[in-house]
């Protein structure tokens with residue numbers, strides 16, 4: 001049986017492993033961090049396309065069990081006035097998007113992979129690869145160990161080592177000029193009605209929040225800012241991030257600053273990057289999936305769903321085509337255009353900054369027009385996308 005070495009146990013890694021298993025291949029997942037590593041504050045939304053891709057390999061159940069649905073999105077301008085409300089999903093979208101902590105998604109996917117008999121090895125940071133004599137490939141890890149298999153799937157995220165090994169000239173992540181801060185609190189007096197995302201256009205940033213069934217409010221803030229060094233990020237306390245967000249939204253009439261001010265230490269801030277296009281996705285024994293191939297800014301909330309789709313499509317290609325080289329080429333052909341379109345969409349959303357009162361009025365009118373367009377199904381190409389697991393890839 002073909003054995004895939006999957007580098008990275010985030011989202012793409014466990015999903016690819018489960019999909020490969022379903023396609024009749026063997027897989028082992030190698031994750032750099034020790035078991036149980038967590039991300040304070042960070043959370044994700046999975047849209048209908050990502051949920052459907054999980055369902056294609058029967059892996060949506062555990063994710064549904066630790067997430068909650070949203071049906072409505074409401075937009076506020078910087079004065080606090082409501083610009084409009086619309087269904088969060090388009091008419092043909094299927095299941096409502098679901099929100100969950102990022103660590104819960106990682107845990108649910110890894111546990112489901114292990115339940116299906118897929119080994120997940122922790123503390124295994126890939127440092128190198130080498131082709132073996134009989135078409136095999138070896139992965140070398142920072143702890144001095146190695147693993148041998150038939151192919152390598154690089155699911156090691158935006159700062160992918162696999163990508164650098166595949167193509168040392170590959171462009172690295174591009175900083176988008178944005179910082180994003182995520183928080184969770186039960187103490188805010190501002191509860192969003194169940195099943196609703198409240199999005200707020202501030203004068204100096206964009207803020208979104210929703211309240212889960214247990215009363216926890218999840219929020220994120222996208223604010224302009226230069227790239228912070230790893231040391232600067234590591235030394236920033238939750239209190240400092242809180243002040244940053246409170247100050248950014250203090251002059252608005254929205255509840256954004258008050259929600260941030262009511263949050264304790266469950267706050268994390270990050271540089272925002274994307275990768276518009278990675279020239280080389282594969283050679284004859286290594287292939288990239290998820291953020292390793294095409295990271296997107298979080299504005300369209302689609303990076304995790306794209307990573308899930310990648311894993312399922314790659315498994316179909318390896319199931320149906322006679323060798324890894326042809327399978328990888330088919331996978332790239334099926335995926336590249338779609339994921340690069342998503343990265344461009346998200347970058348355009350990130351770049352929408354209104355500085356003057358006139359620009360803000362124009363933006364508010366644009367949001368209202370955009371709501372009418374979205375309701376009419378202009379995002380069907382994105383969230384209406386479905387993978388037919390049983391269809392053969394030629």
Ligand SMILES: Cc1cc2nc3c(=O)[nH]c(=O)nc-3n(C[C@H](O)[C@H](O)[C@H](O)COP(=O)(O)OP(=O)(O)OC[C@H]3O[C@@H](n4cnc5c(N)ncnc54)[C@H](O)[C@@H]3O)c2cc1C
Pocket residue numbers: 007008009010011012013030031032033042043044045046047124125126127155156157158159160161162180182270289290291292296298300301302303304305306307
């Ligand atoms: C603030 C923020 C909000 C977001 N919100 C959303 C959202 O709402 N919806 C959405 O769909 N997407 C969202 N995204 C994007 C989403 O998080 C990513 O697209 C998604 O996590 C990509 O999955 P992945 O498996 O490719 O990478 P990751 O989830 O990053 O997983 C990569 C894994 O590889 C491991 N690893 C790294 N290097 C090595 C190595 N050398 N050896 C072994 N293992 C390694 C890492 O430890 C990690 O576990 C958001 C991103 C950010 C930053």
